[in-house]
Amino acid sequence: MPLDPYLKEALVAKLTALADDEVVLAQRLSEWVAHAPILEEDIAIANLAQDELGHAKLYLELRQELDGSDPDRLVFFRDPLEYQNAILVELPKGDWAFTMVRQYLFDAYENLWLKEAEKSAYEPLREVASRILKEERFHLKHSVLWVERLGQGTEESHRRAQEALELLFPYAKQLFIPLPEEEALVEAGVVPDLKALEGAYLEEVTRHLERSGLKPPQGGYVPKDRKEHTEYLWSLLAEMQSVARWDPEAKAW
Amino acid sequence: MPLDPYLKEALVAKLTALADDEVVLAQRLSEWVAHAPILEEDIAIANLAQDELGHAKLYLELRQELDGSDPDRLVFFRDPLEYQNAILVELPKGDWAFTMVRQYLFDAYENLWLKEAEKSAYEPLREVASRILKEERFHLKHSVLWVERLGQGTEESHRRAQEALELLFPYAKQLFIPLPEEEALVEAGVVPDLKALEGAYLEEVTRHLERSGLKPPQGGYVPKDRKEHTEYLWSLLAEMQSVARWDPEAKAW
Amino acid sequence: PERLAEFEARIARGEKIEPGDWMPAEYRRQLIRMISQHAHSEWVGMLPEGAWITRAPSLRRKLILLAKVQDEAGHGQYLYHAAETLGVTREEMVEALLSGRAKYSNIFNYPTLTWADVGIIGWLVDGMAIKNQTMLAQCSYGPYSRAMVRICAEETFHHKQGKEAVLLYAKGSRKQRQMVQDALNRWWWPTLMMAGPHDTDSPHTPLLLRWGIKTKTNDQIRQEFLNEHVPELLEAGLVPPDPHLRYDEKTGNWVHGPIPWDEFWKVIQGEGPMNRHRLLARRRAHEEGRWVREAMEAHARRRLAQAAD
């Protein structure tokens, strides 16, 4: 399918936002590597971080095909206010409950989105969505199980999971707020209609959370768009970009 | 007193090392501001951080008189391997016991050193030492009291203070390792002889720690020189220098 | 009623009410509410700026910011003391804050996204705060009035430093200019809302005015702020994000467009961008500091016991 200039620009923006979520989430997951509660989860979390980062790379390579931009420049040389990630993924790593509840909320969204994106009218996105979905199914299994374990484990794990949920749940709703240019992409069948997915998402996660003994909170602040961030993003990127930006004369890393 | 070129170079190195300790310690203290256990200690810790940073500025201004270097360039644009701080001050902030035991170990050293430095043959250093000593006496009072409170407080505070001491104590000894060029400065009466101070220091801190119910550990790794660092310094500086280095075109901050 | 008349007469004469003096229960209640909110605002207000101490880009700015945040902690301390003169304890006030019952200034429920935010907060947020505090320095309650005099002096300093930084960046590099304009865009409406709802929506105001707790209305304060700051911002090449902003020749006032009050009420009800984060940060510091406070108390008891021997 040929993209007109307006659609092309909108798709570039959308791919960037998709990649930014993955990059930032991978960074938070990376903070856990070598510090997980059991060795098996060190493996799992390194694997998750790797997959999310790999997905970011796929999205940015799609973008590269459209506008010739360099994925590494985008990741390591964009400033915090240029990042288009959702706040959900930038919040500090917290404890294991926070990490797993966040992962679950994100995985459930991503699975839904990808299943629809597999039907995209834009073939390259369709292919990438299928590739990513294969891995994301495993992510979701993993985080579904953890939500259940924590929710139904001990009193302490339940308390921690519920506390995490209180903070995180409103931010999950931000994932369903489209970009300003996204409507045209939806109409052209290029990307799924987020607004149409939100209901199914809330139903699905509420069901699983409640089955696990957890209660999704009412209310809370939902960011209005992806220009909003928190105080935590600057430091996350300062650390992440510190080597890449350390020597202006370095040509390759 | 006129300094010959060799002494001048040695003094530049020494002033930088002195400043680096203060800059890095101020950074770790800054991480506490707004998060202290009581409001009064938020005030105290902000004040400590400010004083330490002010001292760094004084040392770097002395250096500026010698070689025209810009204090801000030195602080915000030197790389981690160029920093000459002792490892004691770069270790992550830890809990309140870690912070206060470290502060005590550093304050006790600084007070001893400054009392001798007040007799320096180099007048500008003499003056700076007197100015700094006025503040450092208060710092020492504050950290002496905290060591006592924690050591003799509750079982938990004692355990935490002792654990902090286990890790920190060997690093305090690094403070008494002179720079390669320092001997000439000592002979010329410009700076105190660290080796001569170490005995008095160990005696003083051991006495206070033991009076507070804490036991300085035997052994442990003592860094051999100020080129040694840990994994923690890169991130500390990445955060600290992130705004200053963010825009190569910015001329002033 | 006789005592009330006498009390109101004292206020009318411009006398200060002092802790031991008789006062209406409602006067006490309003003051406790206002002073403790004000104290909480200082304490919570350390968080958004405090987040940038570790990243301040020069020795001088870092020293200034440390001093500023230290001042805020100090203001918190005076204000808690001032409130204590009305018969409430610090513990009660802190507990009210941590449980989410007590309020603090809405402005601190917005995040500081870049270093420029620190400058904008110093200039505009403190600028608005000073308007309010200068008025409160005239307050009829002595301890509050005196705390305000002291606080105002320090705030004026912060205001100057914030302005100086913003003006520097406004004529700095392309990225610096962008950074500071972005920060202005984010902080403009929250700052205007700091003065509180319009007079018509502010039921407490008449009573507070009568008892000399306030001497100006919210809209008066907001107007003073605008008249001072808008010309200076424009002069610096910065543009407030209000397409309706205009100068009214007749009144000599700067007139703003519609304020997003919906947002204001949401934030007050706990649904602002950083409400949960601020409370969590305060609760976490409180929780993690518990063993420290216990050690302090245990040590103090031991000292006391030794002294008694």
Added chain:
Amino acid sequence: PERLAEFEARIARGEKIEPGDWMPAEYRRQLIRMISQHAHSEWVGMLPEGAWITRAPSLRRKLILLAKVQDEAGHGQYLYHAAETLGVTREEMVEALLSGRAKYSNIFNYPTLTWADVGIIGWLVDGMAIKNQTMLAQCSYGPYSRAMVRICAEETFHHKQGKEAVLLYAKGSRKQRQMVQDALNRWWWPTLMMAGPHDTDSPHTPLLLRWGIKTKTNDQIRQEFLNEHVPELLEAGLVPPDPHLRYDEKTGNWVHGPIPWDEFWKVIQGEGPMNRHRLLARRRAHEEGRWVREAMEAHARRRLAQAAD
């Protein structure tokens, strides 16, 4: 003694010893010591490299490093399993590590100060490890030998990737070249010491050789490492920090200067630069993970109980 003779004959014939087979107590003891040390080394070894995942400077390097550290966790897992076949539990081994009784490779008691350290570790530290592991793949104990075959394949990959990064930086910018030479200076001697003390100071070696646990001596391993890596380093313009390093025409070997064994023994005794930090990091993860493991167990019990209904 008869069984011992038969056991030694099997080894002499190149047969593998398997878990159920008879083996001398000392053989079992030595293997448990070696395999668990090896497992601990993988687990602790995740820390110095893991510290740089958040700072890796490109998508590709970050993916490679994540995969590498994941592999290390995986190696730890196989090796704990291999040790378990000898009748020791993971809990016992972990407890021995956390209490400081068990050893792990000295090399992980040095800090990673810059990004170049990650490249140097991949190339040199893994290079030395491969020499050792290739030998251990011939080990007479089946499960250890098979774990080593699998591990070697992955390590070879890490080795190649480390070398590729180092070579790139060695011909990169001035700062990159400096960074990588600095890293080489810091890691050179610790890497040479990884092969263990000289044969003359290594009392276990003869027995380990006889029982086919090892098939080469420490000095042989070290020599192989030098002969492979020194020419490649020099070719890249990097200079090992050993003024006595020279090529011996007669033997065809690269000959190193005196190794700082004092430091080696200190580090083994717990007095290396990062010993306390490594143990603390492992203990802290263990402590902070306790409630998680408890939740896992509680959940598993509940599941089991439900299944039984």
